[in-house]
Amino acid sequence: MNKNRIEAFSDGVLAIIITIMIIEIRAPHESSFEALEPLIPVFLSYILSFTYVGIYWNNHHHMFQSIKSVNGAVLWLNMHLLFWLSLIPFVTSWIGEQHFSAVPMSIYGFVLMMSAIAYFTLQNKLIHLQGKESILKNAIKDDKKGKISLLFYFLAIPLAFISPWISGMFYIAVAVLWIVPDKRIENLIE
Amino acid sequence: MNKNRIEAFSDGVLAIIITIMIIEIRAPHESSFEALEPLIPVFLSYILSFTYVGIYWNNHHHMFQSIKSVNGAVLWLNMHLLFWLSLIPFVTSWIGEQHFSAVPMSIYGFVLMMSAIAYFTLQNKLIHLQGKESILKNAIKDDKKGKISLLFYFLAIPLAFISPWISGMFYIAVAVLWIVPDKRIENLIE
Amino acid sequence: MNKNRIEAFSDGVLAIIITIMIIEIRAPHESSFEALEPLIPVFLSYILSFTYVGIYWNNHHHMFQSIKSVNGAVLWLNMHLLFWLSLIPFVTSWIGEQHFSAVPMSIYGFVLMMSAIAYFTLQNKLIHLQGKESILKNAIKDDKKGKISLLFYFLAIPLAFISPWISGMFYIAVAVLWIVPDKRIENLIE
Amino acid sequence: MNKNRIEAFSDGVLAIIITIMIIEIRAPHESSFEALEPLIPVFLSYILSFTYVGIYWNNHHHMFQSIKSVNGAVLWLNMHLLFWLSLIPFVTSWIGEQHFSAVPMSIYGFVLMMSAIAYFTLQNKLIHLQGKESILKNAIKDDKKGKISLLFYFLAIPLAFISPWISGMFYIAVAVLWIVPDKRIENLIE
Numbered sequence: 001m002n003k004n005r006i007e008a009f010s011d012g013v014l015a016i017i018i019t020i021m022i023i024e025i026r027a028p029h030e031s032s033f034e035a036l037e038p039l040i041p042v043f044l045s046y047i048l049s050f051t052y053v054g055i056y057w058n059n060h061h062h063m064f065q066s067i068k069s070v071n072g073a074v075l076w077l078n079m080h081l082l083f084w085l086s087l088i089p090f091v092t093s094w095i096g097e098q099h100f101s102a103v104p105m106s107i108y109g110f111v112l113m114m115s116a117i118a119y120f121t122l123q124n125k126l127i128h129l130q131g132k133e134s135i136l137k138n139a140i141k142d143d144k145k146g147k148i149s150l151l152f153y154f155l156a157i158p159l160a161f162i163s164p165w166i167s168g169m170f171y172i173a174v175a176v177l178w179i180v181p182d183k184r185i186e187n188l189i190e
Numbered sequence: 191m192n193k194n195r196i197e198a199f200s201d202g203v204l205a206i207i208i209t210i211m212i213i214e215i216r217a218p219h220e221s222s223f224e225a226l227e228p229l230i231p232v233f234l235s236y237i238l239s240f241t242y243v244g245i246y247w248n249n250h251h252h253m254f255q256s257i258k259s260v261n262g263a264v265l266w267l268n269m270h271l272l273f274w275l276s277l278i279p280f281v282t283s284w285i286g287e288q289h290f291s292a293v294p295m296s297i298y299g300f301v302l303m304m305s306a307i308a309y310f311t312l313q314n315k316l317i318h319l320q321g322k323e324s325i326l327k328n329a330i331k332d333d334k335k336g337k338i339s340l341l342f343y344f345l346a347i348p349l350a351f352i353s354p355w356i357s358g359m360f361y362i363a364v365a366v367l368w369i370v371p372d373k374r375i376e377n378l379i380e
Numbered sequence: 381m382n383k384n385r386i387e388a389f390s391d392g393v394l395a396i397i398i399t400i401m402i403i404e405i406r407a408p409h410e411s412s413f414e415a416l417e418p419l420i421p422v423f424l425s426y427i428l429s430f431t432y433v434g435i436y437w438n439n440h441h442h443m444f445q446s447i448k449s450v451n452g453a454v455l456w457l458n459m460h461l462l463f464w465l466s467l468i469p470f471v472t473s474w475i476g477e478q479h480f481s482a483v484p485m486s487i488y489g490f491v492l493m494m495s496a497i498a499y500f501t502l503q504n505k506l507i508h509l510q511g512k513e514s515i516l517k518n519a520i521k522d523d524k525k526g527k528i529s530l531l532f533y534f535l536a537i538p539l540a541f542i543s544p545w546i547s548g549m550f551y552i553a554v555a556v557l558w559i560v561p562d563k564r565i566e567n568l569i570e
Numbered sequence: 571m572n573k574n575r576i577e578a579f580s581d582g583v584l585a586i587i588i589t590i591m592i593i594e595i596r597a598p599h600e601s602s603f604e605a606l607e608p609l610i611p612v613f614l615s616y617i618l619s620f621t622y623v624g625i626y627w628n629n630h631h632h633m634f635q636s637i638k639s640v641n642g643a644v645l646w647l648n649m650h651l652l653f654w655l656s657l658i659p660f661v662t663s664w665i666g667e668q669h670f671s672a673v674p675m676s677i678y679g680f681v682l683m684m685s686a687i688a689y690f691t692l693q694n695k696l697i698h699l700q701g702k703e704s705i706l707k708n709a710i711k712d713d714k715k716g717k718i719s720l721l722f723y724f725l726a727i728p729l730a731f732i733s734p735w736i737s738g739m740f741y742i743a744v745a746v747l748w749i750v751p752d753k754r755i756e757n758l759i760e
Contacts, residue, residue, distance in 0.1 A: 005197060005251055007575060012205030012392075015582030020213055022656050023590055027664035031671040050656070054649040061575055061645070075251070076369065079244040086212050086240070094217035101221040179646065195387060195441055202395030202582075210403055265441070266559065269434040276402050276430070284407035291411040385577060385631055392585030400593055455631070456749065459624040466592050466620070474597035481601040 003070050006078055010060060013082045017089060018053040021046055024093045045096035048171060049088050052112065055178040056085060056119070066135040067126050077125050081118040087111045105167045106160035112171065113153035120146060149174045193260050196268055200250060203272045207279060208243040211236055214283045235286035238361060239278050242302065245368040246275060246309070256325040257316050267315050271308040277301045295357045296350035302361065303343035310336060339364045383450050386458055390440060393462045397469060398433040401426055404473045425476035428551060429468050432492065435558040436465060436499070446515040447506050457505050461498040467491045485547045486540035492551065493533035500526060529554045573640050576648055580630060583652045587659060588623040591616055594663045615666035618741060619658050622682065625748040626655060626689070636705040637696050647695050651688040657681045675737045676730035682741065683723035690716060719744045 025042050028035035060081075070078075091111050094104040120143075127137045140146070156170035215232050218225035260268075281301050284294040310333075317327045330336070346360035405422050408415035450458075471491050474484040500523075507517045520526070536550035595612050598605035661681050664674040690713075697707045710716070726740035 002255065005201060005255075008198060008578060009201045009205055009247060009251075011575065011579045012202055012582055013209055015579055016206060016209040016586060018652075019583055019586040019590065019656055020209065022659055023213065023593065025660055027660060027667055027674075029667070031668040031673045033673055035673075036677075047653075050653055054646075054653075057579060058642070058645050058649075061579075065572065065575075072248070075248050076244075079248075082208075083237075083240055083244075086209055089212055090215055090217060097217055097219070098221040103221045103223055103225075104217075107226075192445065195391060195445075198388060199391045199395055199437060199441075202392055203399055206396060206399040210399065213403065262438070265438050266434075269438075272398075273427075273430055273434075276399055279402055280405055280407060287407055287409070288411040293411045293413055293415075294407075297416075382635065385581060385635075388578060389581045389585055389627060389631075392582055393589055396586060396589040400589065403593065452628070455628050456624075459628075462588075463617075463620055463624075466589055469592055470595055470597060477597055477599070478601040483601045483603055483605075484597075487606075 003064055003067060006070055006075060007064055010078060010082065011057075014053060014057045014060070014085070017085055018050055018057075021049060021089045021092055024089065041099045042093070042096035045092045045100075048175065049092040051175045051179065053085065053088060055175065056081075056115070059119070059178070062139075063123060063126065063136060066139060067130060071129065074122070074125055074129070077118070077122040081115065081122055084111060084115040084118050088115075100164050100168060102160045102164050105164040106157050109153050109156040109160065109167055109171065112174075113150065113157065116146070116150055116153060120150075145177055148177065193254055193257060196260055196265060197254055200268060200272065201247075204243060204247045204250070204275070207275055208240055208247075211239060211279045211282055214279065231289045232283070232286035235282045235290075238365065239282040241365045241369065243275065243278060245365065246271075246305070249309070249368070252329075253313060253316065253326060256329060257320065261319065264312070264315055264319070267308070267312040271305065271312055274301060274305040274308050278305075290354050290358060292350045292354050295354040296347050299343050299346040299350065299357055299361065302364075303340065303347065306336070306340055306343060310340075335367055338367065383444055383447060386450055386455060387444055390458060390462065391437075394433060394437045394440070394465070397465055398430055398437075401429060401469045401472055404469065421479045422473070422476035425472045425480075428555065429472040431555045431559065433465065433468060435555065436461075436495070439499070439558070442519075443503060443506065443516060446519060447510060451509065454502070454505055454509070457498070457502040461495065461502055464491060464495040464498050468495075480544050480548060482540045482544050485544040486537050489533050489536040489540065489547055489551065492554075493530065493537065496526070496530055496533060500530075525557055528557065573634055573637060576640055576645060577634055580648060580652065581627075584623060584627045584630070584655070587655055588620055588627075591619060591659045591662055594659065611669045612663070612666035615662045615670075618745065619662040621745045621749065623655065623658060625745065626651075626685070629689070629748070632709075633693060633696065633706060636709060637700060641699065644692070644695055644699070647688070647692040651685065651692055654681060654685040654688050658685075670734050670738060672730045672734050675734040676727050679723050679726040679730065679737055679741065682744075683720065683727065686716070686720055686723060690720075715747055718747065 025039065025046065028039065088111060091104065091108040095101075095108050098104045123136065123140070123143075123146075127134045130136055152170040152174050156167035159170070160167040215229065215236065218229065278301060281294065281298040285291075285298050288294045313326065313330070313333075313336075317324045320326055342360040342364050346357035349360070350357040405419065405426065408419065468491060471484065471488040475481075475488050478484045503516065503520070503523075503526075507514045510516055532550040532554050536547035539550070540547040595609060595616065598609065658681060661674065661678045665671075665678050668674045693706065693710070693713075693716075697704045700706055722740040722744050726737035729740070730737040
């Protein structure tokens with residue numbers, strides 16, 4: 001089964017997820033710089049989530065580049081990943097409007113963690129499909145980045161109740177970790 | 191006539207339908223877990239409809255994979271299918287906000303039934319175009335799943351007035367029936 | 381210059397235009413059939429505009445299928461067409477909410493007329509690019525449908541002030557005229 | 571690394587950015603021509619921003635046509651460009667609703683300037699990747715248009731506080747400068 005259409009559909013969903021977050025930021029009803037001030041947390045949450053969806057798109061792109069065909073199970077595991085990512089606009093506007101308070105920050109981490117788990121499940125399925133000589137397996141090796149991310153989300157969820165800023169630091173740390181372009185798969189394909 | 195662009199347009203529309211439902215779920219104006227409670231029915235309806243649109247995308251993908259070209263009638267029958275599917279976000283937010291009460295649940299079933307009828311009309315046209323040796327015809331055989339789905343919708347629409355939960359069970363049953371990856375066409379192509 | 385990306389971008393814009401109209405139809409805050417009644421004009425306007433955008437997508441698809449490459453002027457004429465089509469969701473929700481009253485119905489016709497003019501300008505440019513042996517020119521011949529449509533819009537705009545229903549009839553008539561699959565280009569390509 | 575998917579994703583994001591601006595323009599609650607009057611500044615800002623996104627799409631299209639492959643850094647620089655462009659719907663509805671007053675007009679220029687800087691950074695990276703015989707480098711030559719645009723934005727940002735109309739003139743001037751189809755790359759490819 002050809003992989004083009006699953007890529008196109010995922011591109012479409014990710015493009016919408018990354019863009020609809022901006023509709024939820026309403027233009028202020030005044031014309032001053034001060035009118036932008038209450039929007040600062042909303043914009044910060046937008047930047048964080050834009051970066052996360054960007055990371056997912058990049059990794060999804062790299063991952064599918066290494067494979068040649070998909071099957072029915074892959075279609076559903078990909079849909080499962082898109083489901084969790086589709087919740088990002090909701091939690092983004094929640095943390096922004098609630099100024100990064102404890103409960104929303106914890107739920108934000110939960111959505112990121114579930115997205116990461118969905119991603120790993122999909123990745124494992126694709127590795128399994130490629131068999132022993134899996135390019136993907138060789139590329140991610142022991143997937144340190146992935147494991148650290150999961151650990152950080154897992155810590156950030158309860159720690160939000162001690163201080164939401166700790167969770168925030170964890171989310172930023174994971175983003176920084178991944179924003180470095182993933183040369184692993186690129187190198188191997190070359 | 192080439193099938194690529196009808197696939198691309200359908201992917202776009204389905205990607206938007208599946209994603210805009212989340213915009214209608216507004217972040218709560220408080221920071222507590224309790225603030226999420228009133229959103230539970232809204233989220234349940236989102237999960238159900240996300241799954242349905244996912245099923246339609248998957249089946250659409252499989253169906254078009256088995257064909258090589260399309261004609262003007264196929265373009266319009268596909269547009270007709272997209273029309274009914276485009277009503278899903280509307281009925282989804284209705285059943286969610288009205289806590290799955292009778293009338294919205296019945297109308298939800300009506301939209302699903304019309305979508306299913308539109309899908310079968312399109313499928314029949316494609317089978318007809320392929321002629322006797324139709325891969326699609328061989329793949330769906332007597333299309334038991336399709337017939338059961340239609341029957342379930344047909345029952346669920348009036349039964350919502352006895353108990354909306356019965357209709358809900360029918361909608362979940364149909365989703366479960368289809369979420370099993372459709373190996374029929376895959377097998378035959380192999 | 382390759383035509384793939386202009387097709388993909390147009391597909392994206394048209395897919396969004398056709399789908400966002402449904403977000404503007406808010407689910408009623410009650411659970412009765414009566415609660416749907418005030419939405420009837422809104423749904424009728426949705427059906428009409430969905431059909432129109434569907435027609436434009438179909439014709440756009442046929443038109444670009446007959447050509448091989450594009451240039452900078454084509455990119456801009458296509459953007460111009462998309463601009464006018466992007467106003468359709470606005471006028472659609474206006475005529476629906478205002479129960480097809482005179483001014484909105486007249487403006488609706490104006491947007492359709494400008495879209496049609498933008499389409500013809502693009503079409504002429506493409507014919508000009510193909511030169512004497514233009515497949516597109518042979519396909520549309522004297523473009524009767526196009527001319528009738530323009531005439532109908534031109535009449536419908538002022539007639540809305542006598543009776544908006546006359547304009548409505550004209551808009552439906554044009555849609556019916558085009559919904560018949562455009563066999564002209566198909567035939568010639570075969 | 572193949573460039574198709576970065577084009578498809580960018581097309582999706584740009585198609586959404588260009589189209590969601592229209593959702594923010596709500597249909598008036600009356601049926602008169604006068605009811606459209608207060609929307610005039612909103613429509614003017616829509617036209618300006620539609621044109622800008624159109625220009626970006628056109629230039630993006632030309633730029634990627636001249637290259638053959640991308641790498642991880644290009645993916646991120648492109649994401650960075652899309653981030654700034656995604657802020658256009660926000661500033662567009664702000665300048666429209668605030669009737670082009672000083673602060674919003676200045677911020678509008680800031681978003682355009684950052685988008686332009688993001689575009690040049692991406693362009694430089696692509697030129698660097700192509701090496702000495704860069705088609706892109708030969709096409710843009712000394713990139714006069716780009717430099718003038720940056721200068722105009724840079725002037726328009728503070729000048730908005732003297733008169734927002736001066737800034738408006740600068741934004742229109744830049745749009746006019748680019749709306750002339752970019753024959754530079756086209757010529758060279760031919």
